[in-house]
Amino acid sequence: MPASLPSLGSSFFDDIANQSLADIGFAISHALFKGEIPKLALEELTHQAFPFETPVVELEEGRLGILELFHGPSLAFKDVGARYMAALMSYFARNTDKEVNILVATSGDTGGAVAMGFHNVPGIRVSILYPSGRVSDLQEKQLTTLGGNVQAFEVQGSFDDCQALVKQAFVDKELNQHLSLSSANSINIFRLIPQSFYYVSAYGQVRSCGKPVVFSTPSGNFGNLSAGVLAQRMGLPIDHFVAATNLNRVVPTYLQTGSFDPQASVATISNAMDVGNPSNFVRLTHLFGDSFDQLKQNVSGYYFDDEETRAGMKEVFGQFNYVACPHTAIGILGLQRYLNSITKDAVGVALATAHPSKFKPLVEEVIGQSIDVPERLASLASLPKHSTVIPASYSAFKESLLQTAL
Numbered sequence: 001m002p003a004s005l006p007s008l009g010s011s012f013f014d015d016i017a018n019q020s021l022a023d024i025g026f027a028i029s030h031a032l033f034k035g036e037i038p039k040l041a042l043e044e045l046t047h048q049a050f051p052f053e054t055p056v057v058e059l060e061e062g063r064l065g066i067l068e069l070f071h072g073p074s075l076a077f078k079d080v081g082a083r084y085m086a087a088l089m090s091y092f093a094r095n096t097d098k099e100v101n102i103l104v105a106t107s108g109d110t111g112g113a114v115a116m117g118f119h120n121v122p123g124i125r126v127s128i129l130y131p132s133g134r135v136s137d138l139q140e141k142q143l144t145t146l147g148g149n150v151q152a153f154e155v156q157g158s159f160d161d162c163q164a165l166v167k168q169a170f171v172d173k174e175l176n177q178h179l180s181l182s183s184a185n186s187i188n189i190f191r192l193i194p195q196s197f198y199y200v201s202a203y204g205q206v207r208s209c210g211k212p213v214v215f216s217t218p219s220g221n222f223g224n225l226s227a228g229v230l231a232q233r234m235g236l237p238i239d240h241f242v243a244a245t246n247l248n249r250v251v252p253t254y255l256q257t258g259s260f261d262p263q264a265s266v267a268t269i270s271n272a273m274d275v276g277n278p279s280n281f282v283r284l285t286h287l288f289g290d291s292f293d294q295l296k297q298n299v300s301g302y303y304f305d306d307e308e309t310r311a312g313m314k315e316v317f318g319q320f321n322y323v324a325c326p327h328t329a330i331g332i333l334g335l336q337r338y339l340n341s342i343t344k345d346a347v348g349v350a351l352a353t354a355h356p357s358k359f360k361p362l363v364e365e366v367i368g369q370s371i372d373v374p375e376r377l378a379s380l381a382s383l384p385k386h387s388t389v390i391p392a393s394y395s396a397f398k399e400s401l402l403q404t405a406l
């Protein structure tokens with residue numbers, strides 16, 4: 001966590017309706033990093049990171065909007081954090097010749113975004129761990145086809161195994177003597193800070209309706225929701241959050257019972273959220289002063305199984321002619337459930353975390369229509385996959401990493 005968070009002041013938010021994501025990112029970064037990066041360099045790097053926008057598409061006027069976070073290179077919200085980190089790390093690495101080794105665990109979307117964000121960035125090598133057979137075909141292509149400074153480890157286990165291997169590497173003294181390690185998962189605060197920018201941008205897009213704003217965040221590792229709370233802590237007047245999950249429901253269960261009980265992850269059709277022990281739970285509770293009551297007042301949790309997710313995707317398509325990926329559908333379902341449970345009139349914004357074409361066969365089967373795949377994703381389909389298959393064992397990972405990195 002940053003030692004302190006700046007208070008941006010209400011006039012900051014009065015002024016955001018027509019600002020680009022890059023402008024908002026620059027303004028918040030400047031408030032956070034004052035003095036650490038010269039203003040001009042910071043402005044340049046935030047604009048380099050965000051050549052795309054995060055538009056809110058209104059499905060029901062003044063009631064339901066979708067914050068589309070999939071207009072970046074890898075077609076997922078993770079592009080925002082990954083590209084910002086890549087720009088920032090290149091800035092700090094510009095005068096060193098020491099190679100940084102980034103280790104990343106992915107359940108689907110982080111891997112592709114980090115691979116693309118850091119591909120060919122000088123002085124950086126990326127190793128991505130993903131659970132074999134538990135990511136979509138196109139997600140797998142995104143992390144296994146780039147080559148160069150990006151390598152993929154296909155782990156015979158779950159996402160939680162991948163995440164545990166990475167975390168063990170960070171505390172392995174011997175490994176750290178050989179390699180300079182860093183993370184591009186949401187345990188790294190530099191992944192989360194930029195994710196707060198799109199909450200601000202979305203608020204600017206919907207605020208003219210004059211209603212309290214509720215955000216619904218499809219959640220796995222809970223970085224995305226924590227980023228929203230960071231924005232709230234910096235003064236963004238968010239009325240309420242919805243934490244929407246699949247059957248990996250440890251946080252919704254915690255919100256009901258007060259007991260946090262990590263579980264082995266369950267495989268679902270919303271695979272990017274298949275996380276049994278979310279890294280950011282501790283950060284989320286910290287942001288609410290470690291007060292269960294505060295957390296409960298600000299966050300409502302709902303979970304949905306695969307059948308409900310499919311029904312949600314179908315209903316959103318039938319009712320609004322909007323094609324949602326399974327994760328986004330869960331966000332919409334959670335939002336609708338919350339909005340139906342309250343008496344006040346609020347506007348809800350559900351975060352669309354990935355482009356539906358990343359899950360093309362599933363989406364087409366559910367909505368009964370074929371969907372287009374953007375060229376930047378379609379072009380990967382015929383490329384050969386390159387991955388190193390390893391068991392979910394730390395010694396196997398360490399040995400393989402040292403062999404390739406040294």
Ligand SMILES: N[C@@H](CCOP(=O)(O)O)C(=O)O
Pocket residue numbers: 105106107108109110111184185186187220221223224272273279
């Ligand atoms: N949902 C993620 C899992 C990793 O989460 P992160 O936010 O900590 O990077 C994914 O798609 O890989």
